[in-house]
Amino acid sequence: MREITLSKAVNEALAEEMRRDETVFIIGEDVAEAGTPFKVLSGLVEEFGTDRVLDTPISEPGFMGIAVGAAMTGARPVVDLMFGDFLFLIMDQLCNQAAKSYYMSGGKLNVPLVLRTNLGATRRSAAQHSQSLHALVAHIPGLKVAMPSSAYEAKGLMKTAIRDDNPVVIFEDKLMYNDKAPVPEEEFLIPFGQANIKREGRDVTLIGTSSMVQVCEAAAETLAAEGISAEVIDPRTIVPLDEATLLASAKKTSRVIVVDEGHQSFGVTGEIASRINEKAFYHLDAPVLRMGAMDVPVPFSPALEDITVPTPEGVAEAARRLMSGEMIHAA
Amino acid sequence: MREITLSKAVNEALAEEMRRDETVFIIGEDVAEAGTPFKVLSGLVEEFGTDRVLDTPISEPGFMGIAVGAAMTGARPVVDLMFGDFLFLIMDQLCNQAAKSYYMSGGKLNVPLVLRTNLGATRRSAAQHSQSLHALVAHIPGLKVAMPSSAYEAKGLMKTAIRDDNPVVIFEDKLMYNDKAPVPEEEFLIPFGQANIKREGRDVTLIGTSSMVQVCEAAAETLAAEGISAEVIDPRTIVPLDEATLLASAKKTSRVIVVDEGHQSFGVTGEIASRINEKAFYHLDAPVLRMGAMDVPVPFSPALEDITVPTPEGVAEAARRLMSGEMIHAA
């Protein structure tokens, strides 16, 4: 199968859906001629024109609100939010308006929009351009949250998101835009709420989101060499969450590590770990371990930044601890 | 000891601190003559004048940003955010600016401000005036988060918050403003990061935040009558979190329920449950149970709203299930 970059995968998904459905349009800063700073949208304005690839002023709350209104009345906007950190600026329009409209109207006014944004540290962009804020969005009922872990997922989930009649937030890892993966030429969609078992294993389950799937896969490689068989699972969407697949794996391996690039505290790892603890407790040989990003603003200095996020070594080490039974003494 | 309302307790705390420290001022909508819609601040403008009790236009991001700048340069603002739901409007100033300034400046520019706001449903205020959004704030490093459960805590935590050199967010339960509790006449502070064991017990630990402490206490009463001895713990601040006290209780009772009024998914209950699972796993007879608010926008209709939040009956029922060992089959 051909291999394309994550960036290209997103671009293709958007182009295909825009061809299929005239009501789809893109709105955001420097999305047209510039194709975004990450160049993900290059070429789209040439095909679809400035009416469907709309450059906005630097008004995140404004264009997010505009997207909500357009979505409510028959369009399907794809909002481009340049950095995930800017979510803080649009939370009201996203969480008080988009997320609640369908419910508050008793099922009358739905908001089919997609918010494309990103996450991920280690790009030397410091505290306001490096956050992974998907947990905040996942906490708000009414929003769906997709976290592609490769070009394949980026394409399939984006297409599903655009066709979804609810507001969907997609977090792309900005460090992965140039990473290639096999992506079929033919059209495909990835349904929401279906986890992907990236690698089967017996001894320990590694659940990773977004780029942490790669981290888990790398850890699994290392562990395999040591005779530890790790299962790697990518939930792909955290809302809705495919609990069944996660629980089945937990029950099989009896040991679970959840890895996510958001801050660890009050984040995604706590939710997933809790669900597994609650529903597979008597099958577990050890507590579900969590590995999130450190609870610190992301530092600029490379010497500091790199140690704030989970690494394959860290995950492998945690898996070894789980296997060794060492946890018994800790807990 | 005299009993005063939570509203009066907050008012006293502010008045005392404003008398003690000239740099403390209050800023927000209708805080002066109106004393806020909840009348919590009545009388303060009469004592301290409109320079220290500042009415603003309806510009939440604006006055939050102003508070950050004032705090950075030598004042101690107490920001009044009328409804916790409006947090979505000020997230950028709170989370990108206030929370990170000290870190981004390498320890040079700290931001000693207090953000007073509220949480709590069942006031028939619908989806945009009923949210309990403390989990979002707790996820962001650099912020401290206090959740008073009675007039006593409301006073002691507010005074501590004002003297803290970091940004602190205090969530008052808007349904509790008229609830009375014993509060000493003499000055007192409640240190952050110290949980309060509200009731000792042997069989099950009920951890509740804010108004859920009352819910847990009521459940404990019911359970006591049935011969089940419940320990009730109020963490008082969720950042910093007094893990030690929670773990000690979990190890003692072997059964834990965490009750919080925020949405259950990706919220506070998952964090607390995970920490206990991680660090007291081998002492637990059953999985830590979580009871948050339903994952739905808060509905207006009383018939629906009341069932979205944890109740004493629900907590008692969950405790009974834990005691009966029924969980084994569920998990």
Added chain:
Amino acid sequence: MSDTKHNTEDYLRMYRQMVRIRTFEDNANQLYLSAKMPGLTHMYSGEEAVAVGICEALTDSDRITSTHRGHGHCVAKGAEFKAMFCELLGKEEGYCRGKGGSMHIADQSHGNLGANAIVGGSMGIATGSALRAKLQGAEDVTVCFFGDGATAQGLMYEVMNMAALWNLPVIYACENNGYSEYTKTEEIAAGSITARAEAFGIEAHQVDGQDVLGVNALMQDLVPRARKGEGPFFVELMTYRYHGHHVGDINREYYRAKDEEQDWKENRDPIIRMRAWLVEQGIASEDEIEAMNSEIREDAAAAVDYALKAPYPDTREVDMHVYTDIAHACA
């Protein structure tokens, strides 16, 4: 006003709609005072000429966005009493199935995109609806209602900028009733409100909001111009609310003199003015008008009765309408 003979029906309908709003509010207030309505609500009484003068210049396919003080807009845009009272009481037959209540009430089928409990929260939505109209070549115009207080929200300037850059068919209708909550407009608005719109190159008008014919005449000019792509426009409507900020705001002399209220009610009431004009012009006799008034009163009484007896939504509805495609979000 030249076409008096030809427009007889229009004039009578405007009068009728204003009386319907006033009557609706009188009943809503009564429901509150007799403790039959859950929560609080904001009365539109006194401002009827604004909603009616504007909405009578719109067609059913034109859209509006409304505010926390939204009953007037809802009636003026074509809603019926029964479903409105049902919504106010949280009943299943309400426009939002009881999930929205007063602050989210809307007859969505007549183009009302919802009342909004976030001050200024609908400005993006209205502008987005207009963007959708432009992109899709639709002819509808969107009117964004908001109060003087909402002009303090930055969102307004963001979306006005985009509306102006893109010539969107949106009309910003600022209902300046002299107060936001308990504060006079001059204390929260520096400079000039219309000049703010003009600075973005938007044509702005100030008009007497108590003169339904004047309001309507202006809109009869602006709406077709907006349809032709000459928008956006900004209109400041000088008006007054007769009640307190909400039904519970009864002792309000500390911020507003009784004399002032009396003056507006006696000398500038839009209904009294219109009635006198109708009689003077020979369009309707006093008797005919009285008959119309009582018919409306009876209608309202019957609707209140109906709503009081109507059933609440089934509790199973609580987690419906969170997502379009997930029947029960918490199942």
Added chain:
Amino acid sequence: MSDTKHNTEDYLRMYRQMVRIRTFEDNANQLYLSAKMPGLTHMYSGEEAVAVGICEALTDSDRITSTHRGHGHCVAKGAEFKAMFCELLGKEEGYCRGKGGSMHIADQSHGNLGANAIVGGSMGIATGSALRAKLQGAEDVTVCFFGDGATAQGLMYEVMNMAALWNLPVIYACENNGYSEYTKTEEIAAGSITARAEAFGIEAHQVDGQDVLGVNALMQDLVPRARKGEGPFFVELMTYRYHGHHVGDINREYYRAKDEEQDWKENRDPIIRMRAWLVEQGIASEDEIEAMNSEIREDAAAAVDYALKAPYPDTREVDMHVYTDIAHACA
């Protein structure tokens, strides 16, 4: 310009500071091009007269807030090269101990409240600093630097409104360099930028931002007036950035013609203009100026050298400075 003789030192310092900024930027760009600098950075070259003309009218106790394009403000407000280059490279001796980097750089001890990576993010901070000054009877003035692109952020209007209502000693300095990222200002700003400030009753000026003496003269007038409570003021400074949006934005002809760049560089360069004027006025000879330039060049080279060799912060610093009173946030 009448006081030429008396102000010789001031003129020389202004020239010197402009050259220092240009030299700093040339070195920073070089560090990027030679892959010695982590991440990206935004060059101030071309805009020197703005920062210098303004900051030379301020005292050390006056405050400024800065932007993502903040090196110029930082130098102009009194920072030294060594700590600046150390910060740029993420070293421990940087002004922010390497935690901030280019986008958060600030010599806090000279009243710089920080560069800010959120466009418009510092507008509240600057206004709050001014509020603090007013409340505490301090005499300092705060200057808020921001770009033309930032005028699209609603926050600006919120805080201008409050600054105007409360007569705060703040000066909003809009650096209009014709572009925000890859978009021309006229495509993102409707109407007139100064008129927007005037609509809030704020005195606004437009000035040639390439003329350091003109900028300084205006500020010498406005700063003392602001100190006396006659503020706020708004100044739009017409300027130009010589480099791309950031150092990596090299092929930029798709949004900006080379001719245009050349014209600004050759015919309107603030340093060339000032140099010619100094010589013409007999304040400095060409030789003296050359000597000054090379001294600055050597200074910079030495500082770069120093910074390259300086140590990174110890990894134990990673969770320090999250809170003032918690030594290690993740301990």
